[in-house]
Each structure stands twice: as C-alpha cells, then as structure tokens.
Amino acid sequence: MADAIADVMIHVDETLDRDALKRLEAAVRENGCVTSADVPENRPHMMLVTYNARCVSAREILQLVTGQGVHAELVGM
Numbered sequence: 001m002a003d004a005i006a007d008v009m010i011h012v013d014e015t016l017d018r019d020a021l022k023r024l025e026a027a028v029r030e031n032g033c034v035t036s037a038d039v040p041e042n043r044p045h046m047m048l049v050t051y052n053a054r055c056v057s058a059r060e061i062l063q064l065v066t067g068q069g070v071h072a073e074l075v076g077m
Contacts, residue, residue: 004053005035008061012045013071028064031056046075 016024021039028037028049033056037049049061058074065072 006051006053006058008049008051008058009075010047010049010062010065010072011075012039012047012065013073016044016070024065024068024070027068028061031061031064034061034064047072 012021012024018041021044025037025039025047028034028047031051033052033054035050035052037047039047047065051061062072062074
C-alpha cells in the first residue's frame, strides 16, 4: 500500500530561540512517520510537518509538539 503523504501546519505559541526550534523540529522528526518538520526563519511560530497519514495523524503530531512543553495548535490549510 502506498504512503499517504500529507502536510500539517502547527502554530507554536511561545517565542523560542533558534536552538529551541531546532530541538523541537528534531523531536518531531524522531517519529518514523514524519518525513520533515521545518520552522522557517521568517515565520518562527509556524512549523510545517510532512508525514505519512497512514501511520500517524495530525493530532498525534500536535501531541509530539506539545509533549515538548510548548503550547501549540493545528492551523487549517
């Protein structure tokens, strides 16, 4: 069965420095179903995550983020 590649945008409420954002990206990427997680330098509150929707949901990805101790929510796309 083919992967079902999807994207989700997550808004991070806190203002984090670049090192903290890199650690957050890395924590999300640890999930084997996540292809990429990136916070652009010009949008430090927005994380775009690409993932295989057959093995993880957007809600579970949000839990990965909030599990790192930050407040965040899914953004409609």
